Amino acid sequence: MCGIIGFKGTSNLNAVDVILHGLKTLEYRGYDSWGIAVLQNSPAKKPSISVLKAVGKIGLFDDLKKKKKLGTSSMGIGHTRWATHGAVTKTNAHPQLTADKSIAVVHNGIVENYQELRSWLEERGYKFSSQTDTEVIPHLFDYYLKKGLPEEEAARKTFLRLKGHYAVVILNKSSQKILAAKNGSPLVAGFNDKDLFVASDVPAFLKYTRKVIFLDDMELVVLNDGISLFDIKSGRRKRRKHDTISWSPEQAKKGNYPHFMIKEIEEQHESIRRAINQDDKKIMEIASQIKNSFGTFFVGCGSSFHAALTASYLFSMIANKHINVVLGSEFPNYISFLKKDSLIIPISQSGETADILDAVRAAKKKKSKIYSIVNVMGSSLMRMSDHTFLMNAGPEICVLSTKSYTSQLVVLTLLAYASAGRLQEGKEELLKAARHVEDYFKPEYGARLKKLASRIAKYHHIFVIGRSLNYPTALEAALKIKEVSYIHAEGFPGGELKHGSIALIEKNTPCFVFAPMDETYHEILSNAMEIKSRGGYIIGVSPKDNKIFDFHIPVPKDHFTSPILNIIPIQILAYHLAVKLGRDPDKPRNLAKSVTVR
Numbered sequence: 051m052c053g054i055i056g057f058k059g060t061s062n063l064n065a066v067d068v069i070l071h072g073l074k075t076l077e078y079r080g081y082d083s084w085g086i087a088v089l090q091n092s093p094a095k096k097p098s099i100s101v102l103k104a105v106g107k108i109g110l111f112d113d114l115k116k117k118k119k120l121g122t123s124s125m126g127i128g129h130t131r132w133a134t135h136g137a138v139t140k141t142n143a144h145p146q147l148t149a150d151k152s153i154a155v156v157h158n159g160i161v162e163n164y165q166e167l168r169s170w171l172e173e174r175g176y177k178f179s180s181q182t183d184t185e186v187i188p189h190l191f192d193y194y195l196k197k198g199l200p201e202e203e204a205a206r207k208t209f210l211r212l213k214g215h216y217a218v219v220i221l222n223k224s225s226q227k228i229l230a231a232k233n234g235s236p237l238v239a240g241f242n243d244k245d246l247f248v249a250s251d252v253p254a255f256l257k258y259t260r261k262v263i264f265l266d267d268m269e270l271v272v273l274n275d276g277i278s279l280f281d282i283k284s285g286r287r288k289r290r291k292h293d294t295i296s297w298s299p300e301q302a303k304k305g306n307y308p309h310f311m312i313k314e315i316e317e318q319h320e321s322i323r324r325a326i327n328q329d330d331k332k333i334m335e336i337a338s339q340i341k342n343s344f345g346t347f348f349v350g351c352g353s354s355f356h357a358a359l360t361a362s363y364l365f366s367m368i369a370n371k372h373i374n375v376v377l378g379s380e381f382p383n384y385i386s387f388l389k390k391d392s393l394i395i396p397i398s399q400s401g402e403t404a405d406i407l408d409a410v411r412a413a414k415k416k417k418s419k420i421y422s423i424v425n426v427m428g429s430s431l432m433r434m435s436d437h438t439f440l441m442n443a444g445p446e447i448c449v450l451s452t453k454s455y456t457s458q459l460v461v462l463t464l465l466a467y468a469s470a471g472r473l474q475e476g477k478e479e480l481l482k483a484a485r486h487v488e489d490y491f492k493p494e495y496g497a498r499l500k501k502l503a504s505r506i507a508k509y510h511h512i513f514v515i516g517r518s519l520n521y522p523t524a525l526e527a528a529l530k531i532k533e534v535s536y537i538h539a540e541g542f543p544g545g546e547l548k549h550g551s552i553a554l555i556e557k558n559t560p561c562f563v564f565a566p567m568d569e570t571y572h573e574i575l576s577n578a579m580e581i582k583s584r585g586g587y588i589i590g591v592s593p594k595d596n597k598i599f600d601f602h603i604p605v606p607k608d609h610f611t612s613p614i615l616n617i618i619p620i621q622i623l624a625y626h627l628a629v630k631l632g633r634d635p636d637k638p639r640n641l642a643k644s645v646t647v648r
């Protein structure tokens with residue numbers, strides 16, 4: 051996964067500050083180690099590259115001390131790592147350099163043929179110091195430069211030899227240029243009057259500019275006097291108009307909040323409204339494509355899959371329409387069902403999830419139509435789709451999906467209503483639900499959930515049940531709890547627990563029960579009773595308290611919007627569990643926000 055950044059400027063910005071800020075913003079992509087390389091090019095001295103690398107997250111105190119050693123610079127590159135090849139060590143952290151420190155490289159992705167390239171380079175006298183696949187890149191580039199090729203040509207030859215998915219940024223001491231390329235991993239360039247940027251994601255440099263150029267696969271970008279773009283295969287120069295990002299830098303900042311997670315949870319009172327107030331024409335257009343398709347497949351991973359699964363109930367209940375829901379990683383097994391007029395609706399916050407991109411590639415081979423629902427503008431998924439619907443949740447920095455999940459649910463609810471020819475009614479229902487959201491952020495509500503978090507933090511297992519529309523909510527609630535607290539949590543349809551897993555219920559095992567006042571109410575309470583009879587501690591998430599509940603989480607009375615209204619208290623609870631247990635809510639261990647590996 052990993053986050054990468056490159057900067058070349060003529061303003062008075064110090065590259066060290068720009069890169070450290072960018073890396074901090076990109077840390078959601080990986081945070082087991084990090085590194086930065088800057089060019090020292092003061093007129094008094096010979097140019098040289100200075101490097102700083104460390105294991106762990108970017109800690110401010112250490113950085114400030116170490117940062118001084120790097121001084122000031124006008125250009126450099128940086129990397130925050132989610133290890134794939136080679137253990138988490140300082141040596142394996144990026145940048146990887148040539149032995150003479152003239153070329154430094156940061157890389158996101160995997161060079162699949164690195165062993166072959168490494169042996170080839172070793173035969174030609176190159177010495178390797180790390181276990182990474184990345185280290186072949188600086189050596190290969192050096193090899194072609196030493197052959198006398200012009201720099202862009204040497205970079206092109208280098209990238210043509212790499213197999214796999216990658217985004218790479220190179221700092222070349224001799225030319226004092228930054229070169230970057232992508233194939234399958236995200237990369238975006240940015241510019242203002244004086245400074246040039248390239249990074250895995252826009253928030254890394256959003257503080258300095260909103261003008262961006264999204265790169266396509268097999269493109270090489272050179273930051274020098276301006277931004278030059280080349281096609282890697284043909285070597286031809288390319289021209290591209292820039293896009294202007296609508297996100298504001300403030301949206302990507304923590305402000306007065308201790309963590310992005312709680313900030314983004316609270317932002318839902320706005321993001322849900324933004325998702326509702328979409329372009330009706332676009333919603334109607336997707337609904338009509340669904341109606342006319344030979345099978346519609348909603349595809350997602352993790353939380354986005356849970357949103358898709360919720361959609362299958364919404365479409366059945368509201369529009370009396372069957373849709374298929376498939377996990378991104380399982381989608382290739384379904385392609386024999388696809389036809390030219392099948393419609394694939396990939397749902398993804400990042401638009402970079404490798405399993406989703408693979409699913410889209412497979413569907414494109416069958417010439418099926420792709421209409422994606424995405425949060426990140428310019429993402430790979432958006433660029434691969436025939437059409438895209440932007441859910442407009444704003445930047446989500448915390449690794450956990452919170453506001454993007456509820457925005458997905460809003461868009462899918464609108465689509466279900468639109469498919470039934472009742473879009474306005476759907477909008478009104480959703481706006482009614484949105485009016486309740488603010489109540490979740492009143493101090494007394496938060497205090498209640500914090501108290502519950504303290505009570506259940508000592509347990510090793512948590513169960514969550516829900517029926518019908520709230521079965522996917524149970525899956526999502528369990529995912530939220532486990533990924534951020536590291537307490538094992540499992541979600542079930544209410545009727546399923548008794549088929550085996552009820553054996554795990556012990557005295558006081560916390561069990562969340564989604565009990566909306568709908569057709570599932572009585573049955574889910576019976577399921578809660580089965581758990582209570584075996585000693586379980588019942589936490590009822592319901593508009594109405596009930597004597598079965600040992601703890602009651604009140605939620606508004608609503609029907610088709612209950613998946614939206616029921617998940618928010620659990621997001622808040624998961625946050626308090628993480629804080630109570632001393633976990634980092636924004637960067638849970640072993641995770642990254644964009645899962646760009648298979």
Ligand code: F6R
Binds near residue numbers: 398400406530643645
């Ligand atoms: C959970 C979470 C993940 C993502 C999943 C898909 O909180 O964030 O499960 O939902 O990795 O990511 P996107 O939506 O970016 O494709």
